[in-house]
Amino acid sequence: xxxxxxxxxxxxxxxxxxxxxxxxxxxxxxxxxxxxxxxxxxxxxxxxxxxxxxxxxxxxxxxxxxxxxxxxxxxxxxxxxxxxxxxxxxxxxxxxxxxxxxxxxxxxxxxxxxxxxxxxxxxxxxxxxxxxxxxxxxxxxxxxxxxxxxxxxxxxxxxxxxxxxxxxxxxxxxxxxxxxxxxxxxxxxxxxxxxxxxxxxxxxxxxxxxxxxxxxxxxxxxxxxxxxxxxxxxxxxxxxxxxxxxxxxxxxxxxxxxxxxxxxxxxxxxxxxxxxxxxxxxxxxx
Ligand SMILES: C[S@@+](CC[C@H](N)C(=O)[O-])C[C@H]1O[C@@H](n2cnc3c(N)ncnc32)[C@H](O)[C@@H]1O
Numbered sequence: 173x174x175x176x177x178x179x180x181x182x183x184x185x186x187x188x189x190x191x192x193x194x195x196x197x198x199x200x201x202x203x204x205x206x207x208x209x210x211x212x213x214x215x216x217x218x219x220x221x222x223x224x225x226x227x228x229x230x231x232x233x234x235x236x237x238x239x240x241x242x243x244x245x246x247x248x249x250x251x252x253x254x255x256x257x258x259x260x261x262x263x264x265x266x267x268x269x270x271x272x273x274x275x276x277x278x279x280x281x282x283x284x285x286x287x288x289x290x291x292x293x294x295x296x297x298x299x300x301x302x303x304x305x306x307x308x309x310x311x312x313x314x315x316x317x318x319x320x321x322x323x324x325x326x327x328x329x330x331x332x333x334x335x336x337x338x339x340x341x342x343x344x345x346x347x348x349x350x351x352x353x354x355x356x357x358x359x360x361x362x363x364x365x366x367x368x369x370x371x372x373x374x375x376x377x378x379x380x381x382x383x384x385x386x387x388x389x390x391x392x393x394x395x396x397x398x399x400x401x402x403x404x405x406x407x408x409x410x411x412x413x414x415x416x417x418x419x420x421x422x423x424x425x426x427x428x429x430x431x432x433x434x435x436x437x438x439x440x441x442x443x444x445x446x447x448x449x450x451x452x453x454x455x456x457x458x
Contacts, residue, residue, distance in 0.1 A: 233260065236268070
């Protein structure tokens with residue numbers, strides 16, 4: 173659920189210095205607050221199978237929020253969580269142990285920019301949520317995903333459409349519109365330029381593309397700490413790009429849990445999922 177980079181498909185400019193613990197915390201909070209899309213998307217995916225998928229691949233699994241949602245939706249499936257970060261995969265392993273899913277959830281540490289995991293063949297479903305935009309060569313990874321799917325198998329990519337919003341437009345009273353300015357600055361840095369993977373997916377050989385948008389509009393006490401994690405991430409990226417008034421307002425909000433809880437009560441956001449199939453029919457012709 174990180175930002176998106178349309179043109180270069182490269183994470184290097186923003187991610188290489190990202191603190192893994194902070195990212196893991198943000199991913200977990202995201203799932204807790206906005207994770208309704210996981211239920212909705214996995215239910216939608218299920219309608220594309222006559223019988224539940226047995227082998228699932230989670231590309232760029234992070235802490236495993238998608239892995240566990242799919243494990244819950246498809247109770248006989250085995251899931252291979254792939255990530256370049258051992259720290260992330262440790263969360264997956266720990267989560268699997270806590271949920272009694274050790275027999276069904278495996279991890280493989282693999283930098284998808286450099287290679288494709290051998291263990292990933294014969295999948296019924298490949299899921300890539302908020303991860304394609306981080307890859308240096310998503311075209312190649314999608315071709316590898318196509319090859320790893322059995323004929324008739326399904327590929328799903330999910331990306332955020334917009335950065336999540338938490339603050340009212342009139343905040344702060346002395347200079348309304350802080351969040352809009354933060355998002356505008358981040359957009360100028362290449363964040364949240366949502367890439368539409370439809371043509372890349374088609375070029376890899378997939379057909380029957382479908383698209384579904386999942387919106388989040390939730391009010392809950394857990395919004396504030398999630399908002400705080402996002403605002404801190406934004407502040408880190410916008411050092412020297414905010415004027416003194418905005419910098420002070422942002423600092424005051426991040427440093428004051430009670431004020432944050434009063435101001436950031438609602439999250440608004442949306443994600444789009446693209447689903448496509450490795451056609452069984454096309455395979456027979458080849
Ligand atoms: C924004 S997180 C999304 C995690 C998870 N899919 C979710 O929706 O919460 C992106 C993940 O992709 C992983 N990643 C980035 N580049 C990668 C690469 N080259 N190979 C494998 N994983 C990568 C990161 O380590 C991170 O865990």
